[in-house]
Amino acid sequence: MVKPESLHIASADPVNPADALSPSAHESAIPSPPPALYLIPVGMSDAPLGDVLPEGNLNIVRGIRHFIVENVRNARRFLKRCDPAIDISALSFHELNRHTDTSQVNTFLEPLRHGEPVGLMSDAGCPAVADPGAIAVAAAQREGFRVKPLVGPSSILMALMASGFNGQGFAFHGYLPIDEGERAATLRRLEAESRRHDMTQIFIETPYRNDRMLRFLADTLSPQTMLCVACDITAPQSESIRSMPAARWRALLDRKAPDFDKRPAIFLIYAGSGESVHQSKEKHPHSPRKGDGRRRR
Numbered sequence: 001m002v003k004p005e006s007l008h009i010a011s012a013d014p015v016n017p018a019d020a021l022s023p024s025a026h027e028s029a030i031p032s033p034p035p036a037l038y039l040i041p042v043g044m045s046d047a048p049l050g051d052v053l054p055e056g057n058l059n060i061v062r063g064i065r066h067f068i069v070e071n072v073r074n075a076r077r078f079l080k081r082c083d084p085a086i087d088i089s090a091l092s093f094h095e096l097n098r099h100t101d102t103s104q105v106n107t108f109l110e111p112l113r114h115g116e117p118v119g120l121m122s123d124a125g126c127p128a129v130a131d132p133g134a135i136a137v138a139a140a141q142r143e144g145f146r147v148k149p150l151v152g153p154s155s156i157l158m159a160l161m162a163s164g165f166n167g168q169g170f171a172f173h174g175y176l177p178i179d180e181g182e183r184a185a186t187l188r189r190l191e192a193e194s195r196r197h198d199m200t201q202i203f204i205e206t207p208y209r210n211d212r213m214l215r216f217l218a219d220t221l222s223p224q225t226m227l228c229v230a231c232d233i234t235a236p237q238s239e240s241i242r243s244m245p246a247a248r249w250r251a252l253l254d255r256k257a258p259d260f261d262k263r264p265a266i267f268l269i270y271a272g273s274g275e276s277v278h279q280s281k282e283k284h285p286h287s288p289r290k291g292d293g294r295r296r297r
Helices: 055-062 072-082 102-108 133-142 155-163 180-197 207-220 246-255
Strands: 037-039 066-069 092-095 118-121 147-149 170-175 200-204 226-231 240-245 265-270
Touching: 037 133, 055 072, 066 072, 072 092, 102 133, 118 133, 133 147, 155 200, 155 226, 155 240, 155 265, 180 200, 180 207, 180 265, 207 226, 207 246, 207 265, 226 246, 240 246
Parallel strands: 037 118, 037 147, 066 092, 066 118, 170 200
Antiparallel strands: 200 265, 226 240, 226 265
């Protein structure tokens, strides 16, 4: 655990004011939002925050003084990108990551017990999804505190959106086992379930092992199973999202070494027939409700 008083830092990393969500100056008195645990999405790339986060998030972030974060340095850098005028020295932070004593997480919610809002952030994307922040959310739910998720980028959903795979039946599995034998057995099971249930399987890997994971997938999956690699999502220049059969990935990798290491990536496989994708509109027609002239969307 990191004690809040040890993190009242007077200076922060230089930030270009043009990167903030709003060019307006920081007001002298920012009203606090209603007490709740606010789940604050963080940008996933060097894209301007105004391109990936709504302006309303900034108004909420400005009024919060207590944060639960995965990494303090990354959190204060993000806050300064949101608004360079935010006074980092006036904020308190608790780190929640794999090194945190989870028995202390309840103490991180103390401001909520006094009617003050708390912000929860991961290092990138949406907190509490494949993220230790879920522990804080569970604690808040147990005590009956309001939990307010804010709109922002999710690499899992954005990768699924762009894959062309089944978006009605899917599952996210986090990391595959590290042991090679266990990993192969798990992948074959996921592939079989995808084929049997016509569903998309989604997982991630530690970035420095992305190239090895891609090679493993291409060599292990059935040739016709579809494989999508979504890398650097939202990055203006380097974003890459590509879906191909495993056999085509294998042929491509035989000609050219992959270049996904040290870049955030999502892996998706789909061994289904594709019928659920193409027939979804037939199964769930967008017909108006009785007595409602508007079409459902």
